[in-house]
Amino acid sequence: MSDQTVQANAVPGLSPADEAVLRDALKRCSPATLEAALAYRRSGELASIAPVVLGIIERFVDPEHRTLLKSGNTDLRVIEDLGVDSLTMLEVVMLVEESLKITIKNEELRELRTLADINAFIEARVCGRPVPAPPRHFAPEAVAEVLPMQSPFLFVQEATVAAALATGRYQVAGTEFFLQGHFKNNPVLPASIMLEALGQLAVLFLLRSGVPELELPVDPAAVFFTGCEGVRCSRVVKPGETLALSVRPKRIKAPLAVFEGTVKVDGEKAAFAEEITLTFGYVVPVATASTVPVAEVAPAGAQPASG
Numbered sequence: 001m002s003d004q005t006v007q008a009n010a011v012p013g014l015s016p017a018d019e020a021v022l023r024d025a026l027k028r029c030s031p032a033t034l035e036a037a038l039a040y041r042r043s044g045e046l047a048s049i050a051p052v053v054l055g056i057i058e059r060f061v062d063p064e065h066r067t068l069l070k071s072g073n074t075d076l077r078v079i080e081d082l083g084v085d086s087l088t089m090l091e092v093v094m095l096v097e098e099s100l101k102i103t104i105k106n107e108e109l110r111e112l113r114t115l116a117d118i119n120a121f122i123e124a125r126v127c128g129r130p131v132p133a134p135p136r137h138f139a140p141e142a143v144a145e146v147l148p149m150q151s152p153f154l155f156v157q158e159a160t161v162a163a164a165l166a167t168g169r170y171q172v173a174g175t176e177f178f179l180q181g182h183f184k185n186n187p188v189l190p191a192s193i194m195l196e197a198l199g200q201l202a203v204l205f206l207l208r209s210g211v212p213e214l215e216l217p218v219d220p221a222a223v224f225f226t227g228c229e230g231v232r233c234s235r236v237v238k239p240g241e242t243l244a245l246s247v248r249p250k251r252i253k254a255p256l257a258v259f260e261g262t263v264k265v266d267g268e269k270a271a272f273a274e275e276i277t278l279t280f281g282y283v284v285p286v287a288t289a290s291t292v293p294v295a296e297v298a299p300a301g302a303q304p305a306s307g
Contacts, residue, residue: 174239198261222281230274
């Protein structure tokens with residue numbers, strides 16, 4: 001099976017009657033959505049899946065969200081960012097199922113939060129591959145519980161951690177202590193804070209991703225920033241704006257972990273770091289009585305043996 005196509009065992013084909021049904025089902029979607037669906041049903045082109053899903057979601061979102069949808073940002077959350085409620089999401093899924101001839105269970109649907117989640121799930125389903133394990137979502141209180149950094153120096157308000165990616169968000173309130181002097185009468189988020197936010201998200205990945213490169217649980221008190229290379233900042237961030245954070249692990253081999261990090265605001269890249277390097281240590285197992293050799297455990301009151 002190639003990376004670009006799946007064959008008849010996954011795609012039932014497209015008869016004239018099927019095509020008529022498909023055209024009717026997608027009549028309120030864009031012509032590009034219909035053409036992508038036809039291409040997929042005729043030849044099984046994987047490259048056609050994402051345009052079909054995107055076009056169907058566009059059909060159901062409010063007009064004010066469509067520009068955001070077309071930004072190409074696959075980290076957009078379907079409910080929170082695009083305003084799709086649970087019933088509308090069910091309509092989206094039903095039309096995707098009909099268009100691509102797949103089945104999505106309700107319990108699977110609950111795990112699909114972003115456009116990237118949906119695309120990865122559907123591609124795995126149509127290819128007959130195991131569906132990726134759902135990312136773990138961390139609400140603000142869960143982030144604060146896991147990370148050693150705390151307010152007022154905590155710059156990840158919510159996050160999602162998967163095997164190859166962690167994403168997070170931080171809204172600049174404007175009341176942060178460092179904005180009082182950065183700058184006079186012109187508050188601007190320091191670039192160093194954006195890098196700190198990426199580093200904190202990378203720490204969360206180490207603590208909760210469970211990737212095989214991490215042989216033991218990572219100790220929250222033993223993770224430290226050691227370096228950052230290839231940094232580029234391309235956008236000023238002001239109070240009221242929200243950082244969309246993402247980090248991807250590049251290399252993990254204890255005691256070092258190297259990540260690539262990106263910060264976006266409204267779909268525009270604000271900062272990028274080619275390599276963010278952290279050092280970490282594992283939780284040291286606590287020795288118990290059962291782990292101590294019997295010969296080393298002397299009875300209470302026993303005296304050392306004489307020579």
